[in-house]
Amino acid sequence: MPEDIKAHITGVVFQIVAHPGDPVQEGDPVIVLESMKMEIPVESPRSGRVQSIPVQEGQTVQEGEVVAVLE
Amino acid sequence: MANRGEIARRIMRACRRVGIASVAVYSEADAGAPHVTDADEAVAIGPAPARQSYLSIDAIIGAARRVGADAVHPGYGFLSENWRFAEACRDAGLTFVGPSPEAIRLMGDKIQARRLMASVGLPVLPGSDGPVGDVADAEREATAVGFPVLLKAAGGGGGIGMARVNAAGDLASAYATARRRAEAAFGDPALYVERYAEGARHVEVQILGDGRGTVLHLHERECSIQRRHQKLVEESPAPVLPSETKAALTRAAVAGARAIDYVNAGTMEFLVDSAGAFWFLEMNTRLQVEHPVTEEVTGLDLVVAQLRVAAGEPLPWRQDEIIQRGAAIEVRVYAEDPAKGFLPSPGTITTLVLPAGEGVRVECGVASGSAVSVHYDPLLMKVVTHGATRPEAIAKMEEALAACVVDGVKTTIPFLRRVMAHPDFRRGTVHTQMVEQGAFNA
Numbered sequence: 001m002p003e004d005i006k007a008h009i010t011g012v013v014f015q016i017v018a019h020p021g022d023p024v025q026e027g028d029p030v031i032v033l034e035s036m037k038m039e040i041p042v043e044s045p046r047s048g049r050v051q052s053i054p055v056q057e058g059q060t061v062q063e064g065e066v067v068a069v070l071e
Numbered sequence: 072m073a074n075r076g077e078i079a080r081r082i083m084r085a086c087r088r089v090g091i092a093s094v095a096v097y098s099e100a101d102a103g104a105p106h107v108t109d110a111d112e113a114v115a116i117g118p119a120p121a122r123q124s125y126l127s128i129d130a131i132i133g134a135a136r137r138v139g140a141d142a143v144h145p146g147y148g149f150l151s152e153n154w155r156f157a158e159a160c161r162d163a164g165l166t167f168v169g170p171s172p173e174a175i176r177l178m179g180d181k182i183q184a185r186r187l188m189a190s191v192g193l194p195v196l197p198g199s200d201g202p203v204g205d206v207a208d209a210e211r212e213a214t215a216v217g218f219p220v221l222l223k224a225a226g227g228g229g230g231i232g233m234a235r236v237n238a239a240g241d242l243a244s245a246y247a248t249a250r251r252r253a254e255a256a257f258g259d260p261a262l263y264v265e266r267y268a269e270g271a272r273h274v275e276v277q278i279l280g281d282g283r284g285t286v287l288h289l290h291e292r293e294c295s296i297q298r299r300h301q302k303l304v305e306e307s308p309a310p311v312l313p314s315e316t317k318a319a320l321t322r323a324a325v326a327g328a329r330a331i332d333y334v335n336a337g338t339m340e341f342l343v344d345s346a347g348a349f350w351f352l353e354m355n356t357r358l359q360v361e362h363p364v365t366e367e368v369t370g371l372d373l374v375v376a377q378l379r380v381a382a383g384e385p386l387p388w389r390q391d392e393i394i395q396r397g398a399a400i401e402v403r404v405y406a407e408d409p410a411k412g413f414l415p416s417p418g419t420i421t422t423l424v425l426p427a428g429e430g431v432r433v434e435c436g437v438a439s440g441s442a443v444s445v446h447y448d449p450l451l452m453k454v455v456t457h458g459a460t461r462p463e464a465i466a467k468m469e470e471a472l473a474a475c476v477v478d479g480v481k482t483t484i485p486f487l488r489r490v491m492a493h494p495d496f497r498r499g500t501v502h503t504q505m506v507e508q509g510a511f512n513a
Contacts, residue, residue, distance in 0.1 A: 009414055012445055036407075
């Protein structure tokens with residue numbers, strides 16, 4: 001069952017840490033957002049494999065926007 | 072004014088006091104912002120990301136040339152401690168309202184600054200004599216000074232790229248993160264190791280030099296209430312600081328500034344332990360966010376003083392004429408959610424009610440309807456109170472914070488109210504780890 005990972009704050013995608021196909025553990029940072037000079041990781045809610053990353057580095061994302069999908 | 076928000080407005084006010092016209096610069100995100108509409112003139116300098124606007128030396132020098140500006144005030148943050156910017160101003164025939172590019176460069180290299188201050192007799196914390204080459208090197212140095220240690224960026228201060236490491240096992244990941252942050256912030260990933268001073272206070276001394284042989288101090292500020300190594304509450308005088316410690320701190324600060332022939336406003340930062348021992352941390356070669364508490368207790372306008380020094384005038388005061396009257400406290404109202412570990416809270420301000428009254432000063436960069444952008448520092452405003460005594464300043468601050476309304480974004484106001492009510496804060500027995508230890512949690 002695919003699961004969306006959503007941004008918990010509004011920010012700019014600073015770094016994509018995990019890429020499609022990568023295995024992740026619960027709590028691993030999937031992407032890092034930059035907001036107001038702070039770097040804030042968006043963490044995987046469970047163990048699994050990354051299916052897709054629908055955002056690009058430098059892109060602004062809103063709170064609640066999907067930034068990664070787990071398989 | 073190569074800046075935005077409350078500090079641009081603060082500089083503008085000082086300019087007006089001495090009859091200087093002010094020119095604001097603004098990014099696309101700041102069109103119509105209070106610092107733009109308040110200025111005598113305003114120039115657009117680029118897109119919202121700071122790298123393409125407020126951090127672009129070319130864009131700012133270009134704007135200054137277009138309007139025929141005589142001088143550039145950098146404020147704090149952005150390019151204020153960038154020696155290349157100060158040099159570019161000089162090369163363009165613009166007066167940089169601040170120290171020389173050489174002084175900025177010297178103090179911006181935190182390892183060199185440490186060495187230099189140690190060489191003129193200022194105490195520094197035990198640490199690596201230079202940058203560490205790799206994790207193994209960092210571990211050797213950390214073991215030699217003893218855990219916990221701080222990994223600090225050589226290329227710049229302000230708590231950026233700084234990481235506390237409690238044990239050797241945590242060093243590798245902290246080292247990687249700190250290097251990446253240092254590289255991103257300062258373009259230099261070099262790190263050094265310094266012993267971590269447990270339970271210490273952050274006390275700093277305001278310096279003014281005029282380049283004509285006068286270097287004065289404007290007393291101390293206590294700034295221990297911090298999150299992420301960045302300040303939230305500042306005050307002057309520092310409470311419960313023994314007078315002999317204070318005298319030693321101001322003496323050391325002036326000696327350090329004299330050693331580099333420092334010109335204009337700067338701040339010498341120190342850590343002070345409960346026994347009164349102190350160590351030099353770093354020098355900030357610019358106006359400080361918390362300068363208003365010094366202004367409130369001394370009655371002097373630091374930005375006007377900066378402008379006069381930049382114009383080549385001598386400082387008109389003797390050291391013994393600069394005295395602290397009463398007590399002043401500043402709190403920083405950030406668009407952050409203290410209930411969620413001070414997570415950023417960008418958005419649009421729907422309602423804004425500012426406190427006012429005798430002994431209450433507000434330095435505010437936003438208005439009702441302002442968008443609080445993800446691209447910039449989350450500081451919305453500073454509330455400053457001044458009283459005949461510290462309890463009076465605290466009481467005024469409690470009232471001011473109760474009257475302050477910011478809707479549309481989360482702010483640090485609830486946290487700041489808890490600080491004011493906290494028995495340790497009221498006693499003045501504060502230290503730099505209190506916030507992270509949860510002392511002020513709801």
